[in-house]
Amino acid sequence: MIQDTNDTSNSDIPLRRFDNTPGEVTAPALPKYVFNRTLTEMLDAGDLTREDAVRLLETMLTIRRFEETIVEIKAETYKDPEVKYRGASHLCMGQEACEAPIALVLKKTDFIASNHRGHGHSIAKGTDLKAMMAEMFGRACGVCRGKGGSMHIAEFDKNHLGANGVVGGSFPIAGGAGLAAKLAGTGQIVFCFAGDGAMNTGSFHESLNMASQLHVPVLYAIEDNGAGMTGRVDEVTNLDELVRRAWAYGIPGEVVDGMDVLACLDAYCRAAARLRAGEGPLLFVLKTFRYKGHSLSDDCATYRSQAEEAEWTARDAIRSYEARLLEAGVMTEEEINALREKVEVRIDEAVQHAWQAEEPELSTLTNDVYPASYDARLEAIPVLTSPSAGTERKLTTREAIIEALAQLMEADERVVVFGEDVAAYGGAFGSTKGLYERFGKGRIWNAPISENAIVGFGLGAGLSGLLRPVVEIMYNDFLAQAEDQLQNQTAKAHYMYGGKALPRVVIRTTIGGGRGYSCQHGQELVSKYATIPGLRIAVPSTPFDAKGLLVEAVCIDAPVLFFEHQLLYGTATLGAIVPEELYRIPFGKAAIVREGTDVTIWAYSRVLHSAHNAAQRLERRGISCEVIDPQTISPLDIDTVVASVRKTGRLVCVSQGTDKGNIVHTIVSRLLRELGGKLTCATVTAPDGVMPMATNLEFAFIPSAARIEQAILDLVEE
Numbered sequence: 135m136i137q138d139t140n141d142t143s144n145s146d147i148p149l150r151r152f153d154n155t156p157g158e159v160t161a162p163a164l165p166k167y168v169f170n171r172t173l174t175e176m177l178d179a180g181d182l183t184r185e186d187a188v189r190l191l192e193t194m195l196t197i198r199r200f201e202e203t204i205v206e207i208k209a210e211t212y213k214d215p216e217v218k219y220r221g222a223s224h225l226c227m228g229q230e231a232c233e234a235p236i237a238l239v240l241k242k243t244d245f246i247a248s249n250h251r252g253h254g255h256s257i258a259k260g261t262d263l264k265a266m267m268a269e270m271f272g273r274a275c276g277v278c279r280g281k282g283g284s285m286h287i288a289e290f291d292k293n294h295l296g297a298n299g300v301v302g303g304s305f306p307i308a309g310g311a312g313l314a315a316k317l318a319g320t321g322q323i324v325f326c327f328a329g330d331g332a333m334n335t336g337s338f339h340e341s342l343n344m345a346s347q348l349h350v351p352v353l354y355a356i357e358d359n360g361a362g363m364t365g366r367v368d369e370v371t372n373l374d375e376l377v378r379r380a381w382a383y384g385i386p387g388e389v390v391d392g393m394d395v396l397a398c399l400d401a402y403c404r405a406a407a408r409l410r411a412g413e414g415p416l417l418f419v420l421k422t423f424r425y426k427g428h429s430l431s432d433d434c435a436t437y438r439s440q441a442e443e444a445e446w447t448a449r450d451a452i453r454s455y456e457a458r459l460l461e462a463g464v465m466t467e468e469e470i471n472a473l474r475e476k477v478e479v480r481i482d483e484a485v486q487h488a489w490q491a492e493e494p495e496l497s498t499l500t501n502d503v504y505p506a507s508y509d510a511r512l513e514a515i516p517v518l519t520s521p522s523a524g525t526e527r528k529l530t531t532r533e534a535i536i537e538a539l540a541q542l543m544e545a546d547e548r549v550v551v552f553g554e555d556v557a558a559y560g561g562a563f564g565s566t567k568g569l570y571e572r573f574g575k576g577r578i579w580n581a582p583i584s585e586n587a588i589v590g591f592g593l594g595a596g597l598s599g600l601l602r603p604v605v606e607i608m609y610n611d612f613l614a615q616a617e618d619q620l621q622n623q624t625a626k627a628h629y630m631y632g633g634k635a636l637p638r639v640v641i642r643t644t645i646g647g648g649r650g651y652s653c654q655h656g657q658e659l660v661s662k663y664a665t666i667p668g669l670r671i672a673v674p675s676t677p678f679d680a681k682g683l684l685v686e687a688v689c690i691d692a693p694v695l696f697f698e699h700q701l702l703y704g705t706a707t708l709g710a711i712v713p714e715e716l717y718r719i720p721f722g723k724a725a726i727v728r729e730g731t732d733v734t735i736w737a738y739s740r741v742l743h744s745a746h747n748a749a750q751r752l753e754r755r756g757i758s759c760e761v762i763d764p765q766t767i768s769p770l771d772i773d774t775v776v777a778s779v780r781k782t783g784r785l786v787c788v789s790q791g792t793d794k795g796n797i798v799h800t801i802v803s804r805l806l807r808e809l810g811g812k813l814t815c816a817t818v819t820a821p822d823g824v825m826p827m828a829t830n831l832e833f834a835f836i837p838s839a840a841r842i843e844q845a846i847l848d849l850v851e852e
């Protein structure tokens with residue numbers, strides 16, 4: 135758990151004693167179905183008003199009718215036969231009791247995160263019905279402007295952080311929002327909804343551990359409907375009760391009757407009170423039943439019997455609650471029928487609104503892939519493209535990065551740093567050294583070895599609008615562990631949520647190679663990540679660039695993948711003069727590192743230095759090279775390269791990455807297009823292999839200054 139203190143002396147390191155006294159590791163009993171009150175008792179005790187009791191029914195009826203309508207439209211039995219629906223149909227019919235109480239328990243400012251079966255969560259959080267239905271139909275006026283559809287309903291104005299098409303995808307995002315609310319001290323809480331199947335994803339395990347470590351105000355509410363897509367809980371796990379996993383993460387767990395809306399209401403009220411009191415996360419498993427199959431094409435025959443269906447539907451949450459409302463004298467039969475009719479009219483209006491609405495303009499096809507906005511508080515930081523005259527101080531890249539982080543943390547309390555070993559140790563490469571001593575555990579802390587949760591908590595914290603997290607992934611090879619949160623969530627959030635989500639997170643990582651660390655610690659994966667739209671990618675080559683680009687990364691509202699080269703941390707050669715004040719370098723503008731007339735060399739990160747060395751050697755042979763450093767791979771500045779090649783007539787593109795699919799080939803093809811198919815060019819990359827350990831092989835693998843020099847000589851002599 136993070137302490138919000140500045141006491142970072144190592145006197146507080148706990149002593150890990152060796153104690154082999156025989157004994158037992160015991161597990162606490164976990165509560166199960168503890169609710170046993172009547173509606174009348176709740177009304178009499180003032181725990182529920184009559185209006186709210188009716189609202190619960192109205193919310194359940196709205197969820198049910200919303201989905202019945204989709205079923206009818208798909209089956210062509212809907213009252214208006216003209217209306218057609220295409221798109222996902224993961225229906226939560228049967229699970230309404232787990233969802234409706236959101237409407238009563240959460241404030242508008244509280245957060246929810248949901249899953250692919252999320253219509254109920256969205257309706258209960260107050261998502262506009264017409265805009266939601268329009269989203270189902272892929273309309274421009276949909277909540278996500280027709281970009282997300284059923285599986286991505288979100289409403290950021292109401293702190294609905296989004297439904298999610300990737301099973302388990304919301305666990306870390308919810309945790310990050312909780313972290314942000316906790317650190318910002320806003321008092322907001324988070325409810326995260328997912329299915330039983332999602333409990334078997336890595337995201338679940340990483341997230342619950344991290345949520346517990348950070349003591350975040352998040353309820354993980356599992357709607358256990360007995361199966362994943364078709365895999366039964368008793369088939370894919372070896373647990374009698376999934377809630378046992380709460381104990382494994384050191385958090386309270388409880389089993390709740392998910393077919394009883396009052397039991398769910400009671401559980402959520404207790405959860406909310408605990409979360410608001412700052413007592414840390416919870417895991418509830420709500421036993422419920424999904425009336426329809428995974429989707430409408432699944433008839434459930436392979437994984438459940440008719441007897442099972444009959445047993446659960448006999449406990450239908452809506453019918454049983456209506457009976458309680460009648461019994462308690464809250465509503466009459468006529469009032470219930472009138473409410474049903476009112477709900478049906480509203481849904482029909484939403485359908486007509488959606489059906490008649492316009493599809494998005496084709497011109498919006500790639501709108502909102504990247505947020506264009508900028509942090510208003512940090513905008514005043516001046517832009518620099520080179521140090522001002524008179525600046526002489528030299529820093530290494532490592533020092534420049536530490537300084538950028540320190541100054542950002544000083545300037546803005548929303549900037550927090552977390553990752554593996556980044557605190558007292560200062561990071562695997564020393565690039566956060568000293569920050570822990572200066573800012574304390576509340577601003578920089580060690581994360582568990584959970585790359586997916588590190589990125590996902592960063593994303594959730596950024597999406598909340600409350601923090602500007604900078605997270606560290608030790609080696610770019612380990613980004614593979616974070617692939618879902620990186621490429622399915624972070625990169626897509628802005629687009630799939632209709633341009634309304636701002637995934638403000640900076641993911642710093644390192645490029646290896648040249649240190650004998652071989653296959654799994656030595657890759658250069660810039661080109662791989664450059665294929666993912668939605669991520670901004672920075673590749674600083676010098677200390678000056680590292681500081682300015684990192685500051686810019688924290689200021690822009692787009693997610694940034696920030697590649698630092700391990701062998702550049704200690705260097706203070708090219709671009710080593712670094713101004714003391716905060717400054718930023720805008721993304722998407724390449725720097726001309728060296729001017730020349732015969733050949734243009736395009737290179738980034740460490741091979742930029744090799745290219746520069748090659749250029750110096752070639753100068754002695756009378757060949758003048760212009761060296762261009764793109765600084766960012768996304769956005770990619772092609773204009774500067776075109777202008778240079780128009781002057782020099784030749785291009786050599788260099789990357790430390792392997793050849794197939796390398797970004798250098800994109801540069802060449804873009805140049806060919808721009809220059810009408812006439813281009814004298816070469817590329818220098820690593821071979822399509824795996825980084826070896828042996829020194830001679832490793833040096834043969836990584837593009838060297840000599841190889842760059844030879845490529846240029848070959849071109850010039852052609």
Ligand SMILES: Cc1ncc(C[n+]2csc(CCOP(=O)(O)OP(=O)(O)O)c2C)c(N)n1
Binds near residue numbers: 299328332
């Ligand atoms: C990571 C991932 N794997 C597989 C799928 C395909 N899929 C969609 S829903 C689903 C079942 C999810 O089960 P559960 O979490 O229990 O939720 P339920 O659908 O039962 O509500 C599967 C396997 C997916 N969307 N994402």
